[in-house]
Amino acid sequence: MTDNSNRFVRTRYAPSPTGPQHIGGIRSALFAWLYARRQRGQFILRIEDTDQKRTVPGSIELIQESFDWLGMDIDEGPRQGGAFGPYIQSERLELYQTWANWLVDSGHAYKCFATADELKEMRATGKGYDRRYRDYPAARAAELEAAGKPYVIRFKMPLSGLTAGEDMIRGIVEFDNAQLQDAVLMKSDGFPTYHLAHIVDDYHMKISHVTRAIEWLPSFPLHLRIWEAFGWQQPQYAHLPVLLNPNGKGKLSKRKQQFADAGKSVPVLVHEFIEAGYLPDAVKNFLTNIGWNFGDNREMFSTQEAMQRFDLKDVNAANSAYPIAKLDWLNSQYIQTSKVEYLASLLKSVLQEAGYTVDDERLRQVVPILQVRLKTLKDVVPMAGFFFADWAAFQAPPPDILVQRKMDSVSTAKVLEESIPVLQGLKDFSASSQHGAMTQFAKSVGFKNGQVFGSLRAAVTGQRVSPPTFETMEILGREESLRRIKLALQALAQPTS
């Protein structure tokens, strides 16, 4: 079939600007991008806005921002420019008109003057368009046109036989021409349909590989015939499987989902991943894993590593359930292996958004003890926000936070009270020296480590969950830690009503 093996690789992502980016589209883009990068080719962004009713202002910026966030560089596009622009279809209308006319003049397409009423009648028969203008006398068509009757341009599909094409993922696919319609290429308003526009553009933009959703497979024979009519060398096509809902039933919805198993909502739009505190590299890794396998039983790999192995041919033909349950795990792995500086900069914005004033020095101290504990960046707020709150305004938590399992306020007060001189007497206030001393101390007062450490944790953080107690106290410093322990003692001494 098509031998494109020595063609310079140029792939593209061609979204319609209909609002925020859905993760399914981004996954298609990611595959196209990985393939281009692997082959040292180019990746192009083209905006398909020929259905003007669906166009949402601001979408192009959202699309571009999604790529920026994911670190997927674009070689040519609306923002980057390039030798084959413009990259927005509504700015290329003349080109489509020219080639639509060429198809009519060369006998591959025809003008169809069917009115809305006529079309409705035809639809009512259940058979669709009956090709009534396909062999319409040229002179009469010219009259209708001269009289100002609106028309569309339709493609002349072969009426019988088969159309076969090669899909990189599925192999040879065959279609029965008798089942196919004479599709509209140009609408009466002068806008092309997707069928015409993408082919004219993929040709003029020298696209070598078209990656698109499986929904387009039924139109594939039409597209093959259009390429043939133009006499242009067609690109290779890869029809990508779609993402299904996490339970494997139905196509992944466009809106944020309730994830039945976890009772939490599942992000499906790029900005929802950002807002939920996922790292761009984790999201990229997550998406690359859906319908493609790195191999070696590895779920975690860098983009660079994926790039060295990725091939469109290896994409699984079957649709995949959205494996959202893996995302938190992957994200925590990425957080654990991030450089402190990088993670600090991400956490800083999250903390600032939550209203904290972030001291960089303190943040650098806190990051290493948080790294193994965060699933998402957002977890920093409940877990470690207290480090960045106004220390002078710290208030002791209520007794139900302070008192640990199998303890009461009397025993908690005793533990806290007696730990003060031990902590005061330490030569250095490092976490390890505290840990040694407090382990001994716990033994001497007859409580478990968990009870003693937990009481201290609650006293100095005001929370049940926090980074490890002694690392936390080391960062707070001896003076502040002791001050907080004393505040806790006061709180315990208050009569409870």
Ligand code: GLU
């Ligand atoms: N604009 C089309 C869509 O969003 C693009 C399909 C393609 O990549 O050719 O489905």
